[in-house]
Amino acid sequence: MTLGVVDVIAAKRRGERLPAEAIALVVDGYVRGDVPDYQMAAWLMAVACRGMDFDEVVALTRVYVDSGERFDLHGFDRVVDKHSTGGVGDKTTLVVAPTLAALGIPVAKMSGRGLDFAGGTLDKLESIPGLRLSLDRERIRAVLAEVGMVVVEQSATLVPADGATYALRDVTGTVESLPLIAASIMSKKIAAGTNGVVLDVKFGGGALTGDLSSATELATLMIDIGAAFGLRCHAVISDMDQPLGWSAGNALEIREAIDVLRGAEVPGLTEVCVTLATEAVLLSGAETDEDRAREQVRAVLRDGRAFTAFRRWVAAQGGDVAVVDDPRLLPTAPRADLVTAETTGWVRAVDARAIGTLALRLGAGRQVKNAPIDHAVGVTLHKRVGDRVVAGEPLAQVHHRAEWTAPLDQARAAFTIVPDEVKPPSAVHTVLRPRR
Template sequence: MRAVDIIIKKRDKGVLTREEIDFFVEGFTRGDIPDYQAAAFAMAVMLNGMNAEETTYLTLAMARSGEVLDLTGVVDFVVDKHSTGGVGDKTTLVVEPAVATCGLPVGKMSGRGLGFTGGTLDKLESIPGYRTDLSTEEFIQQLKEIGLVLTGQSKDLSPADGKLYALRDVTGTVPSIPLIASSVMSKKIAGGAHAIVLDVKVGLGAFMETLESARELSRLMVDIGRLSGRKVVALLSDMNQPLGQAVGNALELKEAIDTLHGGGPEDFREHCLVVASHMLKVGGKAASLEEARQMVERVIAEGKAWEKFRQLVAAQGGDVSYVDHPEKLPAAPVVYPVLAQHSGYLAQVHARMVGETAVVLGAGRSKKEDPIDHGVGIIVHVKVGDRVEKGQPLFTVHARTEADARMAEARLLDALTWSEHSVSPLPLFYGVIE
């Protein structure tokens, strides 16, 4: 078997066998197949696609390229959640402690932000001492002891995905739906998840900008789950405008803390309740979504989900005083209000433009090696459909300098589209695929 023959077969729209895909992934992982052939393979997949079986073979081959955690002897059942990335999406910080408190263990390996989307690890690293580099042994031990882990991906898990993603990033093949699906699912399977709830973002602030492409990706990931013996549910959620109000690491952490105390913005709180309910149902802890929702509402109202979050922070070396007293978290020296220059209805709060403005302020990365400023960011005071009066606060910018704040103001005003007539609010979700 030769790598070039596999590339040619996919170039000519052939269907690859399990043996061919295994051969290619194993050779690429070992270094026997060079980057230029892997790049050609990725482009052939980008242009000609893969069916569900091919994509499942690719997923499992990438999962097996490194360590595959077997958590059956540690806990009975593990559910993971994955978001495809968005602006203001701090859902993991609320959902995972709530679900774990309800008796369903959550072992999650999260990522960092790149581009306009934020990363869970960057938010958690606003807390001094919080470790995101747990070893496999530490991961398993903590899951056994407290039923909750939030750490970075081990280098031993799905190394083929790491190698292939680095190539996709520089060869124009990131948007390939089979490559996205196999990348996401290989890491979840390698991480030991028995069931997975996917939060697939749709819209201006998402990698899937259309409902059609989001549905296609979701169906493929659900098919991979079925074919690989995992339960998978995909939620199609809106990302045309930021989720909640806070965009930026410490600001988002504060909003998550507020939500765990029973507060938080209405849209963000509702989003968390829906995602957590699906996790409990797919994990067998609740017979219905209604029962699951009641469980989540109860553990938040009773303060138990908050206590589980504190337990998580302490277990991973974080200074709990910073979450007990969020005013101690990193803060920007300049707090600058952006006011409405006229009255009207908001027709658009462009999520990507808000996210990109937060990156320019220092809250995110343009390149992987860029440092993060945990204190800067944006508070978004308005939603699509709101009636706004002249002089009303639209945003609050948290910046290092006055010049940065004024730059952000100009960009944020450009992110808004106005209407003289009333505008319908955006839905939180567009559907469920299971």
């Protein structure tokens, strides 16, 4: 009996396991225009409610990959990629990629834009005047060969089925389905043609992934999908209950990344970046001992080689290196108002989602599709979880254009201050590697 699209939707609604050809029938049909939005939305909702087993997720990933071209990186050895599931203040790509390039490990990265309260790497990088993030294949290979790293926006010819499906997921309440997330992420990584991927899977209030259990399940699933396609993956489970580092906002995060590349130790951010880069070194095969790999990573951050790699990359993709040499030239908001503590004590929490949402409302992200980004605005923290604060001391600084004080009140409300001492948490929870 030949299944039709309605049969496939009904089967998944009943919780049945779908064969690969049934998944291809729906997804390929949607890309061709034979399956209408309402049927695809029904299928996505059935998957979100009923889930998928591992074979189904692999089949969906394969359909996504086969819907477009694969990028050819032949001639480059040990090329790695890094992917984050998103969060507030997550500027890790800006540090990890040049760090690895400085170590002679090529990095090819296709990045995305902000989603809701979580900022996007491309939006941040566009704070740098002249930087070109849309390159053809020949130029991508040329930049990778010249400086050892390339960061670009995703090609429209790479996994177009995922692009079409994701646009519908975003408006049907099915974004948080773990099988759909895993297939979406891994299809792009497989099609990108790299030799290994380090996954930064975040959990907590400021993460898109949710709680620790869900993050761990997602990371394990993605590692196993990679193994099924011959792509080695390591995953770092990291905490996003508070913003990563001190800043949330595009140019603000570029400045902070440059500080780390010049050797500054930024709480949370440096820890996560060093861990991600260490796992990438191990994945590449350049080093087999974790302690030696970690020391190599820290060495290129201390001695300026990582900063030099970042500067060379900006120049290679047409960016103005003057703002790299002097980050004060980056976009700056006309107002930078301090938010002070009303009580004395210890910071127990900094609500990452609240900070990210505030930055979004100030203009650092998009509340409407295709809206312009304000690269100058955002929030800089002065205190993090575990810090002692005295009444009247700064908690944060809001960089904005408004003539009203609501942003200051919203920033202050993101902090929870308690009378008893609080231990600073680690930003890295655990590292997962292939089981087979």
